[in-house]
Amino acid sequence: MRRRRATAGAAVLALVAALAVVAAAYATPDRAAAPTATSGSGAALIKCGKTRTIGFMAPVTGPAASIGIQQVHWAQYYVSTYNKTHKTKFKLQTEDTQLGAPTGTAEALKGAQALAGSSNVLGVVGPAGSNEIVGVTKSLMDGGLAWVSGSSTRTSLTTDGTRTGYMFRTVPPDAIQGPTAANFILKKLKYTRVYIIDDQETYSTGLADAVQQVLKAAGATVNRDGVSQQQSDFSSLIAKIPRDTQIVYIPWQLPPKGQAFGNQMKAAGKGTIKLMGADGLYDSSFASVGAHVYDTNFPLNPKSKIIAGFKKGHGGDGEYFGAPTYAATQVVGNAIDRACAKGSTTRAAVRAAIRSTKIPAAQSLIGVAIRFNRNGDLSTLHKFGLYKSNGTVFVPIAG
Amino acid sequence: MNWSLFFDLTVSGLTLGSLYALIALGYSLVYGILKLLNFAHGDVYMIGAFLGWYALHALGGPVNPTFTGAVVLFLMFVVAMLGCGVLGVAIERFAYRPLRNAPRIAPLISALGVSIFLQNSALLIFGAAFRDYDTFDLIGVKTYNIGQLFFSVPQLLTVVAAIGLMVALTLFVARSRLGKAMRSTSFDREAASMMGIDVDRVISVTFFIGSALAGAAGVMFALVFGQIYHFMGFIAGLKGFTAAVLGGIGSIPGAMVGGLIVGLAESYATGYLPQGSTFQNLYVFALLILVILIRPSGLFGKAAISKV
Numbered sequence: 001m002r003r004r005r006a007t008a009g010a011a012v013l014a015l016v017a018a019l020a021v022v023a024a025a026y027a028t029p030d031r032a033a034a035p036t037a038t039s040g041s042g043a044a045l046i047k048c049g050k051t052r053t054i055g056f057m058a059p060v061t062g063p064a065a066s067i068g069i070q071q072v073h074w075a076q077y078y079v080s081t082y083n084k085t086h087k088t089k090f091k092l093q094t095e096d097t098q099l100g101a102p103t104g105t106a107e108a109l110k111g112a113q114a115l116a117g118s119s120n121v122l123g124v125v126g127p128a129g130s131n132e133i134v135g136v137t138k139s140l141m142d143g144g145l146a147w148v149s150g151s152s153t154r155t156s157l158t159t160d161g162t163r164t165g166y167m168f169r170t171v172p173p174d175a176i177q178g179p180t181a182a183n184f185i186l187k188k189l190k191y192t193r194v195y196i197i198d199d200q201e202t203y204s205t206g207l208a209d210a211v212q213q214v215l216k217a218a219g220a221t222v223n224r225d226g227v228s229q230q231q232s233d234f235s236s237l238i239a240k241i242p243r244d245t246q247i248v249y250i251p252w253q254l255p256p257k258g259q260a261f262g263n264q265m266k267a268a269g270k271g272t273i274k275l276m277g278a279d280g281l282y283d284s285s286f287a288s289v290g291a292h293v294y295d296t297n298f299p300l301n302p303k304s305k306i307i308a309g310f311k312k313g314h315g316g317d318g319e320y321f322g323a324p325t326y327a328a329t330q331v332v333g334n335a336i337d338r339a340c341a342k343g344s345t346t347r348a349a350v351r352a353a354i355r356s357t358k359i360p361a362a363q364s365l366i367g368v369a370i371r372f373n374r375n376g377d378l379s380t381l382h383k384f385g386l387y388k389s390n391g392t393v394f395v396p397i398a399g
Numbered sequence: 400m401n402w403s404l405f406f407d408l409t410v411s412g413l414t415l416g417s418l419y420a421l422i423a424l425g426y427s428l429v430y431g432i433l434k435l436l437n438f439a440h441g442d443v444y445m446i447g448a449f450l451g452w453y454a455l456h457a458l459g460g461p462v463n464p465t466f467t468g469a470v471v472l473f474l475m476f477v478v479a480m481l482g483c484g485v486l487g488v489a490i491e492r493f494a495y496r497p498l499r500n501a502p503r504i505a506p507l508i509s510a511l512g513v514s515i516f517l518q519n520s521a522l523l524i525f526g527a528a529f530r531d532y533d534t535f536d537l538i539g540v541k542t543y544n545i546g547q548l549f550f551s552v553p554q555l556l557t558v559v560a561a562i563g564l565m566v567a568l569t570l571f572v573a574r575s576r577l578g579k580a581m582r583s584t585s586f587d588r589e590a591a592s593m594m595g596i597d598v599d600r601v602i603s604v605t606f607f608i609g610s611a612l613a614g615a616a617g618v619m620f621a622l623v624f625g626q627i628y629h630f631m632g633f634i635a636g637l638k639g640f641t642a643a644v645l646g647g648i649g650s651i652p653g654a655m656v657g658g659l660i661v662g663l664a665e666s667y668a669t670g671y672l673p674q675g676s677t678f679q680n681l682y683v684f685a686l687l688i689l690v691i692l693i694r695p696s697g698l699f700g701k702a703a704i705s706k707v
Contacts, residue, residue, distance in 0.1 A: 061519060063630045065527035200677060226677035230634055232624040233415060236669035237676045239407035256529030260625040263535060267551050268407070269542055285531070 042144015042347025046119060048088075048340035054079075054332050055115035055145065056092040057108065057126030057136070058325075059099035063230055067253055067280075068099065068128060070322030071150060075125055077310050078329040088340075090333055093118060097127050100201070100229065105135040112136035116143025122339070123147070123332040123350045125325065130154035130202040133167065141166050146351040148332055150325030153177065154206050158375040168354055168376040170327040170366065171298060172384065177278060178210020180384040181249065181296050185215065185276070188398075191246035192220045197237065199229040199252040207251035207278055229254060234261050238268045247274040247294075253321070255283035262289030279384070282320050287389035295394050298324065299367035299385040306365045327366050331357050406548045408670040409663070414554045414623055416662020417561035421616035422639025423646065423654035424568065425487075425609030431585040431649040432605045434503070435495060438510040440613055441636015442517035443486055447479040447614025448627040449521065452530050454478035461533035468537050472556075472622075479614035487610025488603050496599070514636075521629035529628045532621045553622040560619065564612060565655050571608075572651060581605060585649070634680075638665075641687050647700025656698060660686075 056075055059068030075092060083089045095111025108127050115121045116139050124140060124147035127133060133152050140147055141163070148168045155173040157163065185191050194215055198208035208224070215222050223245075227237055229252070238261075241248060248265070252258055258281040265271055266289075275293045277286055282297035300307065300323060310326075311318050335353035339345040359370040366381070373379040387394035422444055429437045454475045459465040466474075494513045498506045538552050572578035583591040584601045592598045620635070621627045638661055646657025661683055668682035669675040675682070690698065 061522055061527075063633075065522060065630075066529055066628060069527040197676075226674065228634075228680075230630065232620075232626055232631065233411070234624075235411035235414070236408055236666045236679075239404050239411065240670055240676070254529070256531065256626050256628075259531070263625055267535075267542060269549065285529075 042351065044119075044144075045344050045346055046122065047344045048122075048336075050087070051089040051091055052122060052336050052340065053091055053093050053118070053120040054329065054336070055118070055121040055124035055126075055147075056094045056329075057097050057111050057115070057124060057132070057147075058094070058128055059101075060094065060096040062096075062098035062101035064099040064128070064253070066256070067151075067321050068097075070319035071126070071128060071325040072322075073314060073319055074150075074310065074322035074326040075329045077313070078326050078333065081306075081309070082333055088337070090336075092125075093121055097129075097132055099127075099129045099132060105132060108132040109135050109139060112139035112143075116140055116145055121145065122336050122345065122347060123354065125150070125328045125332050128152065130157055130206070133157055133163075137163055137167070144347040144351070146332075146335075146347070146354050148328040148354065150323075150328040151203070151321070153203055155210075158377050164375060165351060165355065166376075168328075168331065168357075168372050170324040170331065170370065170378065171279070172378060172381050174206040174210045176382065177296055177384045178207055179214050180386070181207075181251075181276060181278065182211045182214035182218075184294070184296075184386055185211075185247060185249070186218050186220065189247065189274070191274075193242075193244060193246045194220055195223045195225070195241050195245045195248045197225045197227055197248065197250050199250075199254075199257070200226045201229055201253060203253055203280065204229075204251050208249070211249055211251070229257065232257070232260055234264045235268065238265055238270060241265075241270060241273070243270065243273075245273050247276055249276045251278035251280065253280035255281050255286045255321070258283075258286040259289055262286070262293065266290075280321060282387070282394060283318075284393050287394045288392060289389070291389055291391045293389040295387045295389075296384045297387060297394070298381065301361075301365055301367040304365045304367075323365055327359075327364060327370060330359060330364075331370060334359060403547045404670055408666045410548065410550045410554060412663035412666030413659065414557050414662070415665060416642075416659035417558050418616045418620050418623075418635070418658070419638050419642040419661050420655045420658025421561055421564065421612045421619075422635060423642035423658045424565065424651065425613045426640055426643040427646070427649055427651060427654040428581075428605050428609040430643070432581065432588075432602055433495070433499075433506075435506050436510065436640070437490075437495075437609075438507070438636065438640075439490060439494075439513035439517060440609070441632035441634075441639060442514050442521075443483050443490070443610045443632070444613040444617045444620075444635055444639075445521060445627070445629065445632030446486060446517065447483040447617030448621045448631065449525055449530070449617075450482040450614065451475040451479040451618035451621060452532060452627060455532065455537070461536035464537065471537065475618055476560075476615055479618045480611040481614075483614030483617070484607040484611035487606040487613075490610075491603060491606040496602075514632075518629055518632070525629060527629065529626045531626055534622050534625060538622070551623075553619075557619040557623055560615070564615060565651075568608065568612070569651055577601070577604060638683070641683065645687050645690050645697055647697030650697070650699040650701075653697055653699030660698075 058071045079090045097108035124145050128151045130152040146166050150170050153171055153174050155175040196208050196212055198204040212222050258277050262275055277295045279297045282295050335350050339349040339353040361369045364370050368380040371379045386397050388397045425440045458471050464471045490513055494509045495506050534553055542549050542551050580596045580601045584598055642657035642661045643654050646653025664686050665679050665683050669679045
């Protein structure tokens with residue numbers, strides 16, 4: 001009997017442990033403690049030298065590696081093209097944040113502490129996830145480091161005042177993208193029966209909330225659901241979508257998942273229902289689902305030589321999700337160059353230089369000049385582009 | 400009652416359940432022989448999916464295959480099952496056999512290490528990008544129906560192939576000489592060895608079979624759901640483990656039934672419970688906890704008897 005109880009106890013313990021692992025894997029810890037106001041000034045003088053170091057945080061491994069690697073490629077592309085044309089050089093000190101893994105935010109925190117403690121690091125590119133930003137804020141601020149993210153879109157990150165002067169981003173917040181998508185659905189497509197499915201990540205839930213809010217306020221019938229980013233089987237979820245639904249909005253981060261969802265919709269006989277993604281799905285793999293697919297994306301400059309050069313070096317693949325990380329690296333690199341004009345600098349000077357960034361539209365792949373407002377958001381980008389698939393790729397359409 | 404939704408969920412649940420059952424069999428076989436929880440098993444399943452993808456593309460790809468679709472599919476399964484079988488044997492030989500007489504926690508930690516090693520090796524070798532099986536190009540997108548019961552060819556193929564493999568395994572274990580040796584080793588490894596059974600060989604065969612089934616499950620998963628990536632084995636492995644425990648770890652019929660229960664529970668939870676798709680894993684694991692509390696040895700497991 002005792003043995004039986006012990007076995008039961010051990011099994012329950014094992015299960016609880018397994019549940020904890022699963023819960024951690026899916027967690028998006030948005031409730032991390034806010035940093036205190038006692039942040040490092042970053043006033044220590046640092047000799048710039050010929051080779052300057054940029055801290056780089058991205059999910060290089062783990063469940064989100066497929067998008068992290070895009071950011072790695074774009075950051076490396078900036079560094080390699082810069083190094084070919086300048087006497088001074090940049091190198092990246094990369095910290096793997098393992099976004100979405102059981103130890104994800106803890107890894108990001110370790111990475112931030114490593115960068116803050118590394119005296120050569122002058123500024124940081126990343127991290128990728130909004131939840132990670134919350135987790136690393138205190139460490140980076142204590143180290144006096146500024147950071148520029150190319151993918152975190154939660155609106156409150158820059159508006160709550162916690163990170164002012166330290167955090168910047170080269171993607172517009174959900175507060176802009178959400179209404180753009182919702183108004184397109186309501187006013188252009190004139191649809192009133194909408195099914196919204198987030199992928200349970202902070203990026204996705206924030207955007208889904210923003211769209212849902214506008215649609216509901218306008219009186220549309222909105223069904224809301226969620227599915228894990230690590231899920232590939234959508235058949236049960238698709239079975240729940242009413243056949244009279246006009247459009248399914250999926251602001252997900254992984255284009256192949258959007259593609260799989262679209263294909264499984266077709267397999268379930270629901271291929272006539274329109275699909276709409278967000279910037280995370282702006283990719284030919286999602287567009288290939290069919291001509292009934294829409295998307296929103298930051299306005300990449302289609303004539304940009306930077307994008308053409310990147311695609312040439314990556315087998316024709318644009319890896320567009322990572323493109324704003326190029327802009328983020330460009331911002332940090334540009335700021336370090338200016339701050340290092342006299343051969344030495346401080347992290348505080350780099351922060352100030354990032355804040356006063358002025359990259360003209362001609363040198364920017366996001367289609368507009370790069371300048372930041374007081375909060376750290378782009379002051380030059382107030383709307384998102386709208387796109388429709390032609391069956392193969394997305395083409396711009398009027399909003 | 401929305402019968403259309405019910406049938407859709409049932410088909411989806413049976414498909415998923417068949418995959419979980421195949422994975423669970425690997426856990427159960429190994430646990431039955433070695434009393435080891437092989438946590439690397441989910442990653443072997445992931446490797447199987449990748450081997451199937453490489454086989455598909457070596458045979459001309461989904462759009463212009465060298466042979467007919469059926470032959471290509473067969474060869475994909477053969478490559479994935481053989482490759483995973485060999486991988487399983489190698490894992491046992493290098494990661495578990497040296498620890499066979501160590502405390503039980505040692506091979507468990509080794510298994511976790513192998514799991515992480517396989518995940519990151521796959522990331523390094525195959526890359527971080529998702530791979531697409533393009534099943535629609537290979538098999539076609541056509542959906543069949545019997546009344547309100549809709550199913551696709553990959554779904555049907557998965558359920559039929561999984562049942563076939565499970566029946567073959569049951570017959571093999573029950574009737575073959577090697578199966579008898581497996582049962583003997585499972586019952587008492589020392590006594591089996593004294594009776595002349597080559598225990599090392601039996602264990603290697605067990606790993607080969609369990610891993611080959613995981614390889615087949617990997618290909619089936621990719622055919623039904625379309626895409627594979629290096630981290631796909633993590634949650635599938637946990638679900639397979641859940642199925643094995645629920646059915647009674649060590650029991651072959653238990654693994655099959657456990658897999659189907661987990662698959663159906665997941666599917667019905669998604670369809671019928673509040674925020675089902677968001678919390679489907681919560682519901683599945685809650686069911687497992689419930690079963691374990693009521694019947695600690697699982698549905699088909701036998702309670703351990705100890706002399707006092």
